[in-house]
Amino acid sequence: MSQSPKKIRDEQTIKGLLEKMPPHVAESFNDEQLTHLFTILCSRSWGKHTIDLRGTFKIPLYKWRFYYVFLTGRNHRDLSRKEKELSLVTKGVVVSVFLLISTCMGILILYLLKSALGIDILPNFSLGIWSWFKSAFE
Template sequence: MKRLEHVDPVFDQLFAKIPPEITDTFTEEQLKAIKKVFGSRNWGRHPLDLRVSVPIPGLRFYLVLLAGSERGLKQRLQYEKSVYPLWTPGNIVFLTGFLIILLTSSFTTFSFLFSLLTSVPTSPYPTSIPWLHNKFECEHTGRTWRDGDCWDSEHNPMF
């Protein structure tokens, strides 16, 4: 088998999969052309590159999220759309679940923030005190007896 000087790991993996009886037939010109193609490729790292193995018992599952600026040719992009369509059953299930989780968490977060902003006013207002049953007990605690009830004029709703 002809040996190539190290180009990159992807090239090494692909070249190793070619049977030796074929690699032995490559000329030096062909090998140089192959190296040149692999050396000029634009397969760099993405600004966002998340690769996670999801530990689900009994399943080997992974998730990859890549993002960056689009530098591809229109012809290649159209080809990839036909090879990797967006609306497949698996993608629809994933996107639906993701959307449900996103909406639920957003609703919960906004409800919590709204409740903080519109909390119950803390200014006191008059309230009857049900456990004080006579005028003496009521006035002894600094409250007012009126119409057979004991009234506290400084009751705090946060009590």
């Protein structure tokens, strides 16, 4: 991307970048360096995602437009210590919930099998699940 020497500093991307720097640092860049920065910043090769949904919408009778971004894909960056800890906690919660749901489903299936076979472990006591289950298929 070749830019004329005067034009590179007029690019919005470069303007935004230079405005965030102290003036003496921003002035130290020559046009060739800025051109290379512009090329790198605008290439977005690092920003390719498996699913990349972006859009805007306007709520009727409201003057502003809103945007949404939904991105998914493999994380190529190194995680910070806090992110690693959060990831570990999240995995623990997901595994725990999965095990809890699996255990409950297993108990329910065993209870239904017990009831279907007519096994009465506690005489004169019923949770009502077998009656509900039978009525669902009648």
